[in-house]
Amino acid sequence: MSMYQVKPIYEGGIKIDLPTCMYTLPNVHQLQAASSCSSEHAPQNGAADPEVRALEARQDEIMRKLFELKAVVDGLAKTVATPDADLDLTVSSCLGSPSPTAACTFSGTADLDVLLGKDMGALRDIVINANPARPPLTLLVLHGLLCQRYRVLSAVHVHSSVASVPPQLLSCLGPRHADGYARNLFQLGFTLIWKDVPKLQMKFSVRNMCPIEGEANVARFLFRLLSPGPSDAAPATLVDSLVDTAFFQLAEGGAKEQAAALRALNAALGRHVWLAGSELSLADVACYCCAVQSGAAASAPANVQRWIKACENLGYFSRAKLQ
Structure with missing residues (x-):
C-alpha cells in the first residue's frame, strides 16, 4: 500500500x-x-563508503597493535616475572632468520602449529637456565639449526648468581643485533640465562608446564621442533640409546667408559654415514658435542674421526667449539 x-x-x-x-x-x-x-554520498558501483573504509583500516591497526602488545607482555612474563628466570643484566640479543641455502634438511620437518598449537600474536618463548661452568654445547648447535628453520629472536642474559662469564659465552648465540625489533615478526624466542644452577633447566610455557631438567631432555625437546624423528620404534630407540651413550659415557664416564663408547660409535659408523642411519639425527649432535667437550674426540678411531670431520663441515657444529 x-x-x-x-x-x-x-x-x-x-x-x-x-x-x-x-x-x-x-x-x-x-x-x-x-x-x-x-543521498548524494551513496557509494557508486558497489564501492564502500570512504568513511567506512577508514574506520575499518583504523580498527585493523588497533588490532595489530594489540597483538604486538600481547606478544611483548607474554615475553616479559616468560623471561622476567618467573622465579627461575629473574634477570639483572641483559648481555646481548640477536635475531636469526631462516637460511634456505645452508639449511639442514630432515625427512619429516616439524610444524610449530601442529606441535605447539596456534598462538596468535604471542611469541613462543624458550627460556633456558644453564651453568657457565658447563656450557650446553648440544643446545647451541640445535639453536643454530632452529635459526635455519624458523625466525628466532635470541638473547643471552647473566643472572646475579654468576660473578663473571667468559666473552665467548656472551656471544654464543650469535652477534648482537643492533637494530630495533618487533617480537611479532618472529616465531620462536630463545633466551639463554647463565645462572648458578646444579642442573640445566628449560621452560617453554611458564604457566602451563614444569621445568624440563637435564641437557639430554632439553635437546630431545628442541630437536622435535626440527623433525618428529623416526616413526618406527626400533630406529627411535636406537637414537635414544645413542643420546644416553653421549651424556652418560662420553660426557660423564671415565676413560674406560669413553673408550667403550667410541668403539661402539666406530662400529656404527662402519655401517652408516651417520650414527643412526643415512640421515643426521639428534644422536650425531649429542655424541659430537659430548666427545668434543670431554676431550674424547682426540683419541677417536678412524671412522669416528671421519664422522667428526663430516660434522664440522656443517657450519652449525662450529658453535660447539667455544675455545
Missing part, C-alpha cells in the same frame, strides 16, 4: 477520503533505503 494512498471512510453518511499515512506507520526500512539511495 502506498504511503499516500487514500482510503474511504464514512461519517454521518458522508464519504471522506483520508491519506493512509494519517493512521498507519510508514515502513522505516523502506524509508532508510529510499533515503540512502537518494
